Amino acid sequence: MAYQFFAALVLLVSTAYVVGHRRALSVAAGRLHDLHSLPAYHGLFSAIGVFVPMLAVFVLGAPLVNWMAQSAALGNFDAAIQADPLQRSVILRDAVSLAKGQFGGDASPELQQAAADFKSVLANGNWAVLGLSIAAGLAALAAAFGTIKVPFRARKHVERFTKIVLGACAVVAVLTTIGIVFSVAFETYRFFFDPAIKGKPSVTSFLFGLEWNPQAAMRADQGAISTAYGFVPLLVGSLLITFIAICVAGPLGLFSAIFLSEYASQKVRAIAKPILEILAGIPTVVLGFFAALTVAPLIRGLGEAYGLNVASESALAAGLVMGMMIIPFISSLSDDVITAVPQSMRDGSYAxxxxxxxxxRQVLLPAALPGIVSAFMLAISRAIGETMIVVMAAGLAANLTLNPLEAVTTITVQIKTILVGDQEFDSAKTLAAFALGFVLFFVTLLLNYIALRIVRKYREQYD
Amino acid sequence: MDMSAATRMEAERSAPVTAQGLPAKVVARDVNVFYGEKHALKHVDVDIPDRGVTAFIGPSGCGKSTFLRCINRMNDTIASCKVTGKITIDNRDIYDPSLDVVQLRARVGMVFQKPNPFPKSIFDNVAYGPKIHGLARTKSELEAIVTASLEKAGLWSEVKDRLGDSGTGLSGGQQQRLCIARAIAVNPDVILMDEPCSALDPIATAKVETLIDELRANYCIIIVTHSMQQAARVSQRTAFFHLGTLVEEGPTERIFSTPRDQRTQDYITGRTG
Structure with missing residues (x-):
């Protein structure tokens, strides 16, 4: 049904374009410059005029038909069964699979009748929707045909439609963001304030607690188990690893950007830049085992040579490899913004x-500062949000330490650890993951805000 | 042509000397410029006197800007560009490998076609050159240089209360005078101007022209211009370029009244170009 519909849609819309285009030419009768809009706009106007009602009929009609078919199937059963949500869904599932011929087992006469009803209503309804949408499309095409006159402002209508489509895309992106924030915020609220959740911490003990040890009672008779939801060790772990990563990637990325944009010849730049960008395409899992199997033992060996006590999983190993991961973000974006500084600035300085x-130092970097800071911010966001490398190289132990040679854990790693496997969504342990996500969101928001302030204060804007 | 006694004395000291007895500051001998395969400037010989304004005129693509950019070696920044021949400033070959281009450019300032102040404060724009060349040891010395440069550029009274504002916030004419102040601040001998008024309105142009007239007492100024009226107004000597060659050079009055070459005649009467 959907296939037929989309075939009809493509056919009618392209026909409408051709018809609109031809109609415009014929009403112009050879005097093309008298037309308010070019023929192509009349064609687009007709195409849009057909596209919108056809799609509307389908989008509204298809679910309606499905609902009607389900009602017809349910009509064969007692009101009591219909009222019970569980039985209702079982019947519907069986009826639908029977109608599709995928039902194994014996079907009762009622169920067979239900499946037959479902099938026939669905088939009739779908044909009705298809017919209705084609009729709507044809009617719209006729209307558009009649509307096309020499002074008709087809261009204005097409421009307005374009604006609406673009606006709708922007709205979808914004609504998605808001939706994500709200879904996390809701679970976080439950974690802190839902009276049904046992063993949950207070907001202050979560935000300022120095110990992280989430445990869920396996059985009711286990009694009290030691649980702690202190967020601070995770935050410190995240910031420590991110700091190490930026210490690696900041200078390397920025300096290679300066080399590529100001010193390298066109040839070198054309080769080196794509290679650097490939680094961004390496899956973090791969970087993770590079960190765990190559870098971490190397650091450990080096540390022992100097008599230092290095954990086999260390913040330093994870931070170093994460730094390598974010080099391309910094180098590629910074290179673009430095290159974009007008040549006249360089000439003025050289002269x-x-x-x-x-x-x-004194002209290009200040002028490119906003772009460089946003490159750093993007890199930091990636580093804070990165999970895989840390899981594999930095461990799970929630140590509250600033020593890069010890094992630490991060916010993202704990979220992953909590949510892996089967989880019940009414325990404090599971909901803690959402609280962590929510706080992580605010940490990155805060970092972005600080960066914005820095840019406002120090930027040197060229026109 | 009015010449002070001091200039005359300098003229006797320095050699070579131009035909009119003026001291030659910039001397070019058989200068050729190639952009890749393209022979953009052909066998240019010219003596440019100190203390005065020399205008380079000619139709677009005639090589006048290319030659101007040879004098402070700005062409070095273009990879495909090759310069042959000899250019001297005060008898020193500026393409001598032992010469530091940074020092050359400190002595030969440049003002560009489009005003290009740095996106810094007005003060920092002017202080940029003195800072990188270490011309001021203390903050008050730096302030004195900035003030003097802005005064010489005729901009001081307009910006003295807002030295901290961005240079890019000024009007086009003010920006161009700021760029002139920036060039003056490093205390150059020669100032090159590449169509400095082509992006300005007539009032701003008049101000910049007045400024050029004031500066000629102390600097050797070379200006590339598309406007023959401007060349006639501001310059004492004029050089006419055509298709990469220097056709004719002489006192501005003479070039405009009795040009010797037919091509010059055609250009200044508007028949070509």
Whole structure:
């Protein structure tokens, strides 16, 4: 049914374009410049005029038909069965699979009747929707045909439709963001305030607690088990690893961006830049086992050579590899913004006798600062949100430490650990993951805000 | 042509000397410029006197800007560009490998076609050159240089209360005078101007022209211009370029009244170009 509909839609819409285009040419009768809009706009106007009602009939009609078919199937059973949501859904599932011929087992006469009813209502309804949508499309085409006159402002209508489509896309993106925030916020609220959840911490003990040890009671008779939901060790772990990553990626990324944009020849740049960007395409799982199997033992060996006590999973290993992961974000974006600084700025500086490095430090970098800061922010967001490398290289132990040679854990790793496997969604342990996600969201929001303030304060805007 | 006694004395000291007895500041001998395969400037010989304004005129693509950019070696920044021949400033070959281009550009300032102030404060724009060349040891010395440069550029009274504002916030004419102040601040001998008024309105143009007239007492100014009226108004000597060659050079009055070459005659009467 959907296939037939989309075939009809494509056919009618393209026909409408051709008809509109031809109609415009014929009403113009050879005097093309008298037309208010170009023939192509009349064609687009007709196509849109057909597309919108056809799609509307389908989008509204198809679910309606499905609902009607389900009602028809349910009509064969007692009111008592219909009222029970569980039995209702069992019957519906059986009827639908029977109608599709996928039902194994013996079907009662009622069920067979229900399946037959479902099938016939669905088939008739679908044909009705298809017919109705084609009729709507044809009617719209006729209307558009009549509307096309020499002074008709088809261009204005097409422009308005374009604006509506673009606006709708923006709205979808914004609504998705809001939806995600609300779904996390709702579970977080339950974690802190739902009286049915046992063993939950208070807001202050969550935000300022120094110990993280979430446990769920396996059986009711286990009694009290030691549980702690202190967020601080995770935050410190996340920030420590991110800090190490930025210490690696910041200088390497920025300096390679400066090299690529100001010193490298076109040839070198054309080769080196894509290779750097490939680094961003390596799956983090791969980077994770590189960190765990190569970098971590290396650091451990080095540390022992100098008499240091290094954990086999260390924040340093995870941070170093994560730094490598985010180098391309910094280098590629910074390279773009430095290259975008107008040549006249460089000329002005060179003409005053400035050297290349003076020009870069005092003219180009300040002018490119907003872009460079956003490159860093993107990199930091990626680092804070990164999970896989940390799982594999930094461990799960929630140590509250600033020593990069010890094992630490991060917010994202704990979210992953909590949610892996079968979980019940009414225990404090599971809901803690949502609280962590919510707080993580605010941490990144805060970092973005700080970055925005820095940019406002120090940017040097060229026109 | 009015010449002070001091200039005359300098003229006797420095050599070579132009035909009119003026001291030659910039001397070019058989200068050729190639952009890749393209021979953009052909066998240019010219003596440009100190203390005065020399205008380069000619139709678009005639090589006048290319030659201007040879004088402070801005062409070095273009990879495909090759310069042959000899250019000297005060008898020093500026393409000598032992010469530091940074020092050359400190002595040869440049003002561009489109005003290009840095996206910094007005003060920092002017202070940029003195800072990188270490011309001021203390903050008050730096302030004195900035003030003097802005005064010489005729911009001081307009910006003295807002030195901290961004240079890009000024009007086009003010931006161009800020760029002139920026060039003056490093205390150059020669100032190159590449169509400095082509992006400005007539009032701003008049102000910049007045400024050029004031500056000629202290600097060797070379200006590329599309406007023959501007060349006649501001310059004492004029050089006419055509298809990459220097056709004719001489006192501005003479070039405009009795040009010797037919091509010059055609250009200034509007028959070509």
């Amino acid at each position: 005053l006798g400035a050297t290349k490095s003076e020009t870069i």
